[in-house]
Amino acid sequence: MLRIWVDADACPVVIKEMLYRAAERAKVETTFVANKLLRLPPSPYLKAIQVGQGFDVADNKIVQELNIGDLVITADIPLAAEVIAKSGHALNPRGEFYSLENIQERLSMRNFMEELRASGVETSGPNAFNAADRKAFAAQLDQFLAKARNRHLTLG
Secondary structure (H helix, E strand, O other): OOOEEEEEOOOHHHHHHHHHHHHHHHHOOOOOEEEOOOOOOOOOOOOEOOOOOOOOOOOOOOOOOOOOOOEEEOHHHHHHHHHHHHOEEEEEOOOOEOOOOOOOHHEEEEEEEEHHHHHOOOOOOOOOHHHHHHHHHHHHHHHHHHHHHHHHHHHH
């Protein structure tokens, strides 16, 4: 059975709110993993896991619990790479799916930019999160859930 995992520490509030509604509508267990305490609306489909402080603690918990075919919501490219390696799906909050075809390029670019910043070069961060990003995310999530529901109906 499909589960959704959310790398919740840096996930935009508007995306979390979309996920609350999607979990209810699709009746999909959705787990928010974060270093801090999260308050979720009451729902049998929503769960929060608070992990300890530290580098990649939440990411490691998601990878440890992930099953084949699960969906992970994250902007963290190394986490997305681990999800794909475990045959999961990774969607960033801007509505882009990471895949076998694009993850190496994303990792290389991330590492290159990290090296630039470490050497003192000032780089700009990502563009501000906007309405187009929210719309793209909602469309990709809806499409993914519809495909998952159709697969489940066909198999079950």
